[in-house]
Amino acid sequence: MKLWDKGYGIDKEVNEFSTGEDYLLDRKLVRYDCLASIAHAKMLGRIGILKPREVKKLDGALRKIIRLDAKGRFTIRKEDEDCHTAIENYLIRELGQAGKKIHTARSRNDQVAVALRLYYRDELSACERLAMGFIAALKDFRSKYGDIKMPGYTHTRKAMPSSMGMWSESFAESMGDNIKLLQAAYKLVDQSPLGTGAGYGVPLKIDRALTARELGFARIQRNPIYVQNSRGKFESVIVGALSVLMFDLNKIAEDLIMFSMPEFGYFVIPRELTGGSSMMPHKKNPDVLEILRANYHLMNSYEFRIKGVIANLPSGYNRDLQLTKGPVMRSFETAENSLRVATKIMKRIKADKRRSEEGLSEEVYATERAYSLVKRGTPFRDAYKRAARRNL
Amino acid sequence: MKLWDKGYGIDKEVNEFSTGEDYLLDRKLVRYDCLASIAHAKMLGRIGILKPREVKKLDGALRKIIRLDAKGRFTIRKEDEDCHTAIENYLIRELGQAGKKIHTARSRNDQVAVALRLYYRDELSACERLAMGFIAALKDFRSKYGDIKMPGYTHTRKAMPSSMGMWSESFAESMGDNIKLLQAAYKLVDQSPLGTGAGYGVPLKIDRALTARELGFARIQRNPIYVQNSRGKFESVIVGALSVLMFDLNKIAEDLIMFSMPEFGYFVIPRELTGGSSMMPHKKNPDVLEILRANYHLMNSYEFRIKGVIANLPSGYNRDLQLTKGPVMRSFETAENSLRVATKIMKRIKADKRRSEEGLSEEVYATERAYSLVKRGTPFRDAYKRAARRNL
Amino acid sequence: MKLWDKGYGIDKEVNEFSTGEDYLLDRKLVRYDCLASIAHAKMLGRIGILKPREVKKLDGALRKIIRLDAKGRFTIRKEDEDCHTAIENYLIRELGQAGKKIHTARSRNDQVAVALRLYYRDELSACERLAMGFIAALKDFRSKYGDIKMPGYTHTRKAMPSSMGMWSESFAESMGDNIKLLQAAYKLVDQSPLGTGAGYGVPLKIDRALTARELGFARIQRNPIYVQNSRGKFESVIVGALSVLMFDLNKIAEDLIMFSMPEFGYFVIPRELTGGSSMMPHKKNPDVLEILRANYHLMNSYEFRIKGVIANLPSGYNRDLQLTKGPVMRSFETAENSLRVATKIMKRIKADKRRSEEGLSEEVYATERAYSLVKRGTPFRDAYKRAARRNL
Amino acid sequence: MKLWDKGYGIDKEVNEFSTGEDYLLDRKLVRYDCLASIAHAKMLGRIGILKPREVKKLDGALRKIIRLDAKGRFTIRKEDEDCHTAIENYLIRELGQAGKKIHTARSRNDQVAVALRLYYRDELSACERLAMGFIAALKDFRSKYGDIKMPGYTHTRKAMPSSMGMWSESFAESMGDNIKLLQAAYKLVDQSPLGTGAGYGVPLKIDRALTARELGFARIQRNPIYVQNSRGKFESVIVGALSVLMFDLNKIAEDLIMFSMPEFGYFVIPRELTGGSSMMPHKKNPDVLEILRANYHLMNSYEFRIKGVIANLPSGYNRDLQLTKGPVMRSFETAENSLRVATKIMKRIKADKRRSEEGLSEEVYATERAYSLVKRGTPFRDAYKRAARRNL
Numbered sequence A, B, C, D: 001m002k003l004w005d006k007g008y009g010i011d012k013e014v015n016e017f018s019t020g021e022d023y024l025l026d027r028k029l030v031r032y033d034c035l036a037s038i039a040h041a042k043m044l045g046r047i048g049i050l051k052p053r054e055v056k057k058l059d060g061a062l063r064k065i066i067r068l069d070a071k072g073r074f075t076i077r078k079e080d081e082d083c084h085t086a087i088e089n090y091l092i093r094e095l096g097q098a099g100k101k102i103h104t105a106r107s108r109n110d111q112v113a114v115a116l117r118l119y120y121r122d123e124l125s126a127c128e129r130l131a132m133g134f135i136a137a138l139k140d141f142r143s144k145y146g147d148i149k150m151p152g153y154t155h156t157r158k159a160m161p162s163s164m165g166m167w168s169e170s171f172a173e174s175m176g177d178n179i180k181l182l183q184a185a186y187k188l189v190d191q192s193p194l195g196t197g198a199g200y201g202v203p204l205k206i207d208r209a210l211t212a213r214e215l216g217f218a219r220i221q222r223n224p225i226y227v228q229n230s231r232g233k234f235e236s237v238i239v240g241a242l243s244v245l246m247f248d249l250n251k252i253a254e255d256l257i258m259f260s261m262p263e264f265g266y267f268v269i270p271r272e273l274t275g276g277s278s279m280m281p282h283k284k285n286p287d288v289l290e291i292l293r294a295n296y297h298l299m300n301s302y303e304f305r306i307k308g309v310i311a312n313l314p315s316g317y318n319r320d321l322q323l324t325k326g327p328v329m330r331s332f333e334t335a336e337n338s339l340r341v342a343t344k345i346m347k348r349i350k351a352d353k354r355r356s357e358e359g360l361s362e363e364v365y366a367t368e369r370a371y372s373l374v375k376r377g378t379p380f381r382d383a384y385k386r387a388a389r390r391n392l
Helices: A012-019 A022-046 A052-070 A083-095 A097-101 A108-145 A164-189 A208-214 A224-229 A233-259 A287-309 A319-348 A353-358 A362-375 A380-389 B012-019 B022-028 B030-046 B052-070 B083-095 B097-101 B108-145 B164-189 B208-214 B224-229 B233-259 B287-309 B319-348 B353-358 B362-375 B380-389 C012-019 C022-046 C052-070 C083-095 C097-101 C108-145 C164-189 C208-214 C224-229 C233-259 C287-309 C319-348 C353-358 C362-375 C380-389 D012-019 D022-028 D030-046 D052-070 D083-095 D097-101 D108-145 D164-189 D208-214 D224-229 D233-259 D287-309 D319-348 D353-358 D362-375 D380-390
Strands: A149-154 A157-163 B149-154 B157-163 C149-154 C157-163 D149-154 D157-163
Touching (some): A012 B319, A022 A052, A022 A083, A022 A108, A052 A097, A083 A097, A097 D380, A108 A233, A108 A319, A149 A353, A157 A164, A157 A362, A164 A233, A164 D164, A164 D224, A233 A287, A287 B287, A287 B319, A319 B012, A319 B287, A362 A380, A380 D097, B022 B030, B022 B083, B022 B319, B030 B108, B030 B208, B052 B083, B052 B097, B083 B097, B083 B108, B097 C380, B108 B224, B108 B233, B108 B319, B157 B362, B164 C164, B164 C224, B224 C164, B233 C233, B380 C097, C022 C052, C022 C083, C022 C108, C022 C208, C022 C319, C052 C097, C083 C097, C108 C164, C108 C224, C108 C233, C149 C164, C157 C164, C157 C362, C164 C233, C233 C319, C287 C319, C287 D319, D022 D030, D030 D052, D030 D083, D030 D108, D030 D208, D052 D097, D083 D097, D108 D224, D108 D233, D149 D353, D164 D233, D233 D287, D233 D319, D287 D319, D362 D380
Antiparallel strands (some): C149 C157
């Protein structure tokens, strides 16, 4: 039964079209909605809407849902629309009156907002940990292979001498910057929306500081309209940060695909990480790197979807915003899986010293030749021209 | 067991990351892969690779799979990777030798290509039928309400007199153009890729015309490399056409959301098509129209994903292309659901004659006033200036 | 002076912000607006709004503007906002009364629409011609180098034997399909919008068939609202088609960049088509191919800009639509320059027979080895496994 | 003359295609390239490559270029390709030997990187100042009109009582968050790339800390490959932040367009900020707000262009990256103009107290009615159902 059931029938096709896959996506939010409801019940107790006994019963029932959910035993049925409805219905079924009171002084809109932000904080932290793990794997790679020289390329043409060390460090330093972007996104979402109702406050005096404190938020998001208007906005910042992170994985995948080609042979992918062909018996393909590379585009499309969906809408909640939930959840999933797999690859892939150093053919030293003239006093531009003559 | 199993183990995490959700998406392709395999077997019989008895057995087993699949009883397991593997494994299990021969003179790559095109043809036809149904609903609306006058807007400001008839016809004519775009996409994909192997042909003399004819393709796609390079390209054209179609639904949704606001009241949405609020008892929200509107952005993000994934890749199949399968399938699903729902809305929504005609306030006639001067001989630009003075 | 000047001042900053770069972009439309105005004047003569003498004077003045414009001597000043204003102001200045009548029975909105469509037709035809030229260059390349064998790749790994002929034909066949997409876009825009006013018709009985015929349109776009609603929609179809075409150039650029690397050496780029480095004297970089590759993304961003700008807008003209003009014009420019340059590259680039054929290393023949067993009666899947053992 | 001229001719068409509009865009970078060159010359003096006299001469000449440029009198010719070439050529012309030495220990690649970052810092600061100005205008609006009540909407339907104060504060708080995103972008780019050459260091011992200090960078970007790989990445973060900021302007524009419609009348746009129609004498259109709204999509397309261009490229500079320069420059321009215009609008627009308060029709108080039951002890869900009956 819907929270907003008013006794008249609703067209089933239209209702399913409108609620979409929310009842599936919301599996990830059950825990967070319960945590927020526990804080909310405590606050309702403090302001006298709930009796202490009711707060306790609600607290107990909500913790039970969390435990059920952890074991995969709390179900959200299609008819329930979303986790918020399933949970309120459960509480009313189990607790009667107390259950009917839990929705006092809040709206599903601020419930969604608070549950999502608790979820985002956890996921952003998980991404940060995985990014650190990737950096660690790069450093391990560096300590094993860092001294191997290899040609550095610009314009996909040999440029100057580089090394496995310089190459792997570039990604470690870059990932360090990505972590800062994740942290900036974290800071943005770490503000409590709870207590802003449907976007215009609630007609009761409540204690927003209490719930914010209980849920560990760094600050309160003051303006109720802004709470609703930040739906999609915050998501676009999160997915934007993840997309930048995925850009680095796109590039390392591209490097590894190219430089593990037998024509180069600088890297060797162990065969258990490769895929085969149904027709060509000899193939050992870098499928995993290709999917890693392609996932960057997946992320961009999620970001772009969010940025499109939220456009040209007036202030206040609009149902369009619901379509931002799927992409942000899938973005986390994609980024986390990609980081895990990229870490495994960096742990397993091998650098081939002989092939890498054979790659340092004569032209890679052209710049050094020009500089040897510079050191003997020739102005750089003249030295350049002289060295250039050799490679016409 | 994978088609390319060579006896050494494959990292499970890496393999699952690479195959992704293919085993789920491919449920839609079982039927089409079987149809293509039936044609392929017939051709192998014709060129003497299969004995007549083997062709018959394969034909029977493949038709059995089609029947099983229609009842939801043909399973693709995660370990099978995709429908092509599941089907070949089934055939080998059931038929032995004949099953081991079915993959002669083809690659999974051209199997995927041919199955997808058969699927695209069916889905594009379904979209066309649904678009025709939407036009029919618009015409019904027109015959009920077409004569009602309403203000026409430009810049979201009243401009000149319009009517429910002119309004609904605009979408009918527009959807007619969309159908032509669907047909152009259909023509593009209606060429047989079967027989091009992994992108460089097969080392056997085969009869591509036979399979093309059997499968009802309008023509043969000659070049094997182009067959692979059109993966993603064709999909981007399909989703591009669907996105244009969804643009029209986005606009009609926007019109209906705005003009069904009580402040305008030109349209009335029956309450069984509305949604409510968990907190505000009076709300009747146009959720269904908001999701319809938002789905346009979904479609754009799918198109953009495909166009991103396929970029900067050298010729020949690259595993990145696998990530074009999900978006095109979801695009069809979204477009078809949206057309169905939009058709239902147009059948149910009401025009409010009184409110619409009340909307025709004085300024809507300013242009006509200028033209009454024109008719009496004043040059238009002078007539305009005179009429303008009245509305300063 | 603006067409809509009513005697009160307009904020300069706001006005410049709103009109943007229209006065620059419109240089490309002067000719087309004049052609449409000539047809419009003729029609106004036919229905008795203009005297024969006035029609003649307008025709003469408009042809004079076309001649001036061809020599770059017709100026659109910033204060004029756009070409339509500049032209009407010119006509009033030169002809007085007749000039003041030219805007009878039309709006700037349908002027823009008709001028753009005449322009689109010319540009789409130009693209088609350039695409044919590119195909011709591919065929020349094929006749010079087609017989050279080279390895075919999948997953950026050697797969099976290919040839310069198969490679170049793949792009020729693909470009043939692109031309059909250009033609579908052409058909879509080849309908006359003239006579629909600001989107709700004009309060005069006019002859739309006459102007459509004069301007060579294949049909009339009936519904005035649809005329306005197709602004941006048509543009998205055009740029979508150009983006598909650019996808092919992206791929050929990628192939040429990779396979002209000295590590492969299959192609040789003549040095006059390369760029150098400010610091590294030896560099010969494929800059031109990199820009060609990157231009695909430019095109995608133009398409998605249009698709974003037009979203979530109610029916009828909205000023947002103005921002679709720049991207479509730049798309034509980019596509045409890219086709020209790609054609030149295909004419100049060389295939290196020795390096290409050296690329056909042993593993490229693994599939053929499996098929030699097939020919002797081994079922394909067993033959595959046997051949696979050799390449573990 | 190009920096990399080696005495053989370069195809003109190909060269112009490759350099594109760089010579125009670079007008904005002349000042920054000179500042970086001054620091670089000082460093070259310190390590003994330049004599003190040469450092002084270079310093003088570079400051002269800055002065010339400020007056619009330093030209970059098309043949010069970019500002870096124009400046080096100028220095060689004016100073001879010293000019030929300025390029020692650097590449055009790190010159571009450092000049862009100095430019980004200035532009990000400018955006921050303009965002503060916009907040100030919102606060002024609030002090004038904050107490006026107005209906709050969800789903474009009246929801609960709001006020001009709550509405304007929502944008002020939101813009405050945007400023933090601008600062995060600033921090990211505030690291010195100078001294990393073409991406693989320079074959001389140089003092990167000195140049970083001279140019006021907060830190040094260590890894030379990362410097090149951050091209496009940093730009995508900047434009991403600007896009989020523009999202807020998109929404305020949407609100103002809708609620200034005479049908609502909550806001009044002064006529000097409106535009007119060429055909309809009465029109006063919110063109400026429509362009403001549309500019969000412009920004998104710039972000996604950058994110597309940089995809699937191997490490090290690739010429594709050049195409990230235009979009980031235009993004700054668009964001700054939009903020300026939005600020002006908020200063000039009026709230209409009577119309706003008339908007508070009966249904807006439905939630309060439910809460009056809650206050008297009815559980919320029961109170909701009772209140709902009244609005069926």
